Amino acid sequence: MNRNQRSSKISNDTVKSLEAIVGKENCLTDPEDLKCYGCDASKYEYLPDAVLLPENAGQIPDVLRLANLEKFPVVPRGAGSGLTGGTLPVYGGVVLSLKRMNRIIDIDEENLTTRVQPGVVTADLQKAVAKRGLFYPPDPSSLAFSTIGGNIASCAGGPRAVKYGVTRDYVIGLQAVLPTGEPIRTGVRTAKGVVGYDLTKLIVGSEGTLAVVTEAVLKLIPQPESRRTLLAAFEDLLAAARTVTRIIKARIIPCALEFMDANAIQCVAQYQNVQLPKSAGAMLLIEVDGAQETVVRHTGDIKRLCLEEGAVEIETAASDADSEKLWNARRAVAPSLFKIKPFQISEDIVVPRSRIPEMVGFLQAIGRRLRLDVVCFGHAGDGNIHVCIMVDPKDSDEMRRVRQAVSEIFDQTIQMGGTLSGEHGVGITKAPYIRKEIDAFGIDVMRRIKAAFDPNNVLNPGKIFPDEASVTGFMQ
Numbered sequence: 001m002n003r004n005q006r007s008s009k010i011s012n013d014t015v016k017s018l019e020a021i022v023g024k025e026n027c028l029t030d031p032e033d034l035k036c037y038g039c040d041a042s043k044y045e046y047l048p049d050a051v052l053l054p055e056n057a058g059q060i061p062d063v064l065r066l067a068n069l070e071k072f073p074v075v076p077r078g079a080g081s082g083l084t085g086g087t088l089p090v091y092g093g094v095v096l097s098l099k100r101m102n103r104i105i106d107i108d109e110e111n112l113t114t115r116v117q118p119g120v121v122t123a124d125l126q127k128a129v130a131k132r133g134l135f136y137p138p139d140p141s142s143l144a145f146s147t148i149g150g151n152i153a154s155c156a157g158g159p160r161a162v163k164y165g166v167t168r169d170y171v172i173g174l175q176a177v178l179p180t181g182e183p184i185r186t187g188v189r190t191a192k193g194v195v196g197y198d199l200t201k202l203i204v205g206s207e208g209t210l211a212v213v214t215e216a217v218l219k220l221i222p223q224p225e226s227r228r229t230l231l232a233a234f235e236d237l238l239a240a241a242r243t244v245t246r247i248i249k250a251r252i253i254p255c256a257l258e259f260m261d262a263n264a265i266q267c268v269a270q271y272q273n274v275q276l277p278k279s280a281g282a283m284l285l286i287e288v289d290g291a292q293e294t295v296v297r298h299t300g301d302i303k304r305l306c307l308e309e310g311a312v313e314i315e316t317a318a319s320d321a322d323s324e325k326l327w328n329a330r331r332a333v334a335p336s337l338f339k340i341k342p343f344q345i346s347e348d349i350v351v352p353r354s355r356i357p358e359m360v361g362f363l364q365a366i367g368r369r370l371r372l373d374v375v376c377f378g379h380a381g382d383g384n385i386h387v388c389i390m391v392d393p394k395d396s397d398e399m400r401r402v403r404q405a406v407s408e409i410f411d412q413t414i415q416m417g418g419t420l421s422g423e424h425g426v427g428i429t430k431a432p433y434i435r436k437e438i439d440a441f442g443i444d445v446m447r448r449i450k451a452a453f454d455p456n457n458v459l460n461p462g463k464i465f466p467d468e469a470s471v472t473g474f475m476q
């Protein structure tokens, strides 16, 4: 889906200046390299004019100062696993890859914090702190490859968000470079701090449009003593949803409460050699953690509630390896979908938890009405539904029906008191729709914040704001 061959925005002299800042070996301009950094998990492609791989934070201010002088875009990039095109250089310019800045600077066991560079891979951080009996909970399913910088910029969440919250809840301080090239330190290194505006929280989730994160101070918590995973199959989604409500009403907050609809179960069962009850209408993957005796008690209570609500099958993992098998079934949903069609439009709407069955019913009806393959799964515990519509982009009639479906899904989400994105952010793919959720005044306030940080609009332009989004891809 290569559609954006723009004329080069930066001259050879500029490339030479950039080489002088980051070193010749860290400035890439070969077409093959530009192609690698011109796409992400959104499947769109926009080629940059150059790719920079700075080795330290000290090199970044000069890059941004030059960008302001010569008015070329700079687009921060972690692992490129974003699903909304946030790291794509839609107006050309320079992709600033932070992946070489990947050091865990320290793990402070007394103050329960860690200081990391942005290119650290999330799973590597989790493993490093686990060795000291500590826990960094944010767990996007991409944790094996996505970076802390990308997680911060997109405020990544995951299954554990239901109990432990999202990335924002663990970022207490940042070092960053503003779009104008000034380094800034935000937030605190302490457990508390209320001095001035909370710039840390403003930068978290700003999708690389307000600052380049060069270092983060993250909160850690003790590792839970014990953990137990269950998989429960139900005849229909309504029974699964009732179970979720009863678990929460019983004052049990699992550390994961995931659901799959019938289509997702079918896809996984055909894709992977896992024993799933193929005839089930819905499944819940439930994990509890905490002190050993609490985990045992909660596991028993949850099993009872599942059975009372008509669970047709319950599997409890007896070991970590068993638990991993159950999780693999859940993680296999996304890759298994590509067996149906070559591309997926992946939305991550959130509705109030109690309205999940109603929303899934709506999504299934839309699939039938518009003749689309719609698969639903996600985080039942926090109302975050992943809606995947499988498509063949070459089929223009199908694409027209998909656009209609997405627009109707977003309308329904807002009408139910929900939000368009719980995890993936806006990027370019959701930019045309944000007016459905945020009114003109709200968007104007955000634009003014952006202008205050970035008067020349050099940092990741063309993202989030509806009029600026220049998507010319298969959804438009």
Ligand SMILES: Cc1cc2nc3c(=O)[nH]c(=O)nc-3n(C[C@H](O)[C@H](O)[C@H](O)COP(=O)(O)OP(=O)(O)OC[C@H]3O[C@@H](n4cnc5c(N)ncnc54)[C@H](O)[C@@H]3O)c2cc1C
Pocket: 040, 041, 075, 076, 077, 078, 079, 080, 081, 082, 083, 085, 086, 087, 098, 118, 139, 140, 141, 142, 145, 146, 147, 148, 149, 150, 151, 152, 153, 154, 155, 156, 157, 158, 159, 207, 208, 209, 211, 212, 213, 214, 334, 423, 424, 460
């Ligand atoms: C299989 C799969 C599963 C996924 N599961 C989840 C999930 O469970 N939960 C979830 O939230 N997301 C999920 N995602 C989406 C994605 O992995 C997350 O958004 C992740 O946080 C992106 O990290 P990254 O390092 O790949 O960042 P990138 O994709 O490279 O960039 C994402 C955004 O962050 C900005 N950025 C990156 N680094 C910096 C920096 N240092 N400073 C400033 N801005 C920066 C970029 O400009 C861009 O706007 C999934 C993606 C895939 C492919």
